[in-house]
Amino acid sequence: MSSREEKGPAPAADNVESAPHNEDGGTAHYAAGRGQLATDKYGNPLVQIDPKVEAKLRTKIDWMIVPTVSMLYLFCFIDRANIGNAKIAGLEKDMGMSGYDYNMILSIFYVSYILFEIPSNVCCKWMGPGWFIPIISLGFGITSLGTAFVHTKAQMCAVRFVLGIFEAGMMPGIAYYLSRWYRRSELGFRLALYIVMAPLAGAFGGLLASGILTLDHFGGVHGWRMIFAIEGIITVALSLISFITLTDRPASARWLTPEEQDLAIARVKAERVGTTEVLDGIDKTKLYRGIFNPITLGSAVVFLLNNVTVQGLGFFAPTIVRTIYPDKSTIMQQLYTVPPYVLGAVFTVLFPLISWLADKRQIFMILCAPLMMVGYIMFLATTNLQAQVRYGATFLIASSAFALGPITNAQVSANVLSDTARSSAIGTNVMLGNIGGLISTWSFLPWDTPDYHIGNGLNLATCSTILIVSVLMLLWMKRDNKKRDGRSIEEELAGLSQHQIQDLDWKHPAFRWRP
Incomplete structure (x- = not known):
């Protein structure tokens, strides 16, 4: 077998190759069976599902799945970004940093983070998200805790490199995990419910750091070291809980009845033309x-x-706020980072919620760019003396920047068919995406303070390019869908085996791009 989750006897709900078709809900049971199609060759679903029954199931899945992954991702982002809070709390001075040392330490994290992105998501599929996500969460929790005890720049670089290895699989792993449970229209909003933890981590991280810094000591650590120690311990505790609460897939969920398991499998499968199983084995063609x-x-x-x-x-919000309000205390500077993140969290959920209701994603990728562009124009058009304008610009930027995380991952997931292709597609999206994270570590340079013309100009350029690329993608999808309308499904599938048809994935003639 090519996958850990396929070893041993398959669960009943996922192994009913010859399940009879009856009139009392048996269509879902039949379609859930391994080896059975849930669509015809044109991509039309063969399963009729009661909307009320499906809504009840979806709510049950929401409450059992989303809270755990959201809390894990909250502290994943906190453990990554708390170095920004530690920086203005004395980290630079204690570690003897100067010049580009801080930027270099940030970059080390992204080297491992990028390199391990796709391998981590393939490993997540092989091992099963129910084990993989808790294991890597435990790993980056312990690593964050260890950061409290480093004393040299070399040690800090080593710890950040290890942190990148463990965190690499978190964002794509959770996105891939949720794609096992939700339809394409539903996925973006559920992704938002955990990715919203990124801006909330900025807000909560600032509040938590402020509270921690009021302590005289924690055990044997003092000052900025307490931030890493306390937040690392919280992460470890959450990861241990997740070993119990996370379930690999619908077919193994003990909190679902057999009928609910069948329905959970069939409703996802019914959107995947030519697919006979929701969880296929790892296949090189589909990975590509x-x-x-x-x-x-x-x-x-x-x-x-x-x-x-x-x-x-x-990484730089606390530093930017310090240049805007240099006369405020360190704790007040930490607190000033909170409100923009709160607004960002609201929009991170709002845009994907509307996207879910409209079953559209590309238009929201387009709409996010202008707000960020206006924010960076405000930064470039003002000086550090115009504090209120610059602080207001951070609200505009945060309101749309974080929403693109769930929207892009949902768009990637919506435009592939197989589980294997979905794992590599999401991994690719996050891997290339985090090259941007590596670039960001060198966007705000020490000599560019306090106005940061280079950093703000770079971000204005990236936002403008997002607008152009997103519009071009939408036009291309519409044009290619029109071309596909003229193709003969019967002729193109003639003579192909079921395995060859499934390997076509998005090249299947009945497949249509979903903007």
Whole structure:
């Protein structure tokens, strides 16, 4: 077998190859079976699902799945970005940093983070998200805790490199995990419910850091070291809980009845033309289909450009606020970082919620760019003396920057068919996206303070490019869908085996791009 989750006897709900078709809900049971199609060759679903029954199931899944992954991702982002809070609390002075040392330490994290992105998501599929996500969460929790005890720049670089290895699989792993449970229209909003933890981490991280710094000591650590120690311990505790609460897939969820398991499998499967199982084995052809999908690559470029802003805010927001309000105390400067993140969190959920209701994603990728562009124009058009204007600009930027995370990952997931292609597509999107994170570590340079013309100009350029790329993607999808309307499904599938048909993935003639 090619996958850990396929070893041993398959669960009953996912192994009913010859399940009879009856009139009392048996269509869902039949369609859920391994080896059975849930669509006809034109992509039309064969399963009729009661909307009320489906809504009840979806709510149950929401409450059992989303809270755990959201809390894990909250502290994943906190453990990554808390170095920004530690910086203005004395980290630079105690570690003897000068010049570009801080930027170099930030960059080390992204080297491992990028390198391990796709391998981590393939490993997540092989091992199963129910084990993989808790294991890597425990890993970056312990690593964050260890950061409290470093004493040299070399040690700090080593710890940040290890942190990148463990965190690499978190964002794409959770996105891939949720794609096992939700329809394409539903996925963006559910992704938002955990990715919203990124801006909330900025807000909560600032509040938490402020509270921690009021302590005289924590055990044997003092000052900025307490931030890493306390937040690392919280992460470790959450990861241990997640070993119990996370469930690999619908077929193994003990909190679902057999009928609910069938329905959970069938409703996802009914959107995947030519697919006979929701969880296929790892297949090289499908891996390539996910990576080299045009919408995967286009979305990844958008995510790369957007991450220059998102990760830059995470690492430099406290520093930027300090240049805007240099006379405030360290604790007040930490607190000033909170309100923009709160607004960002609201829009991170609002845009994907509307996207879910409209079953559209590309238009929201387009709409996010102008607000960020206006924000950076305000930065470039003012000086550090105009504090209120610049502080207001951070609200505009945060209001749309974070929303692109769930939207791009949902768009990638919506435009592939197989589970294998989905794992590599999401991994590719996040891997290329985090090259933007690496760029962000060098966007705000010490000699560019306090106005940061280079950093703000770079971010204005990335936002403008997001607008252009997103519009071009939408036009291309509409044009290619029209071309596909003229293709003969019967002729193109003639003589192909079921395995060959499934390997076509998005190249299947009945497939249509979903903007």
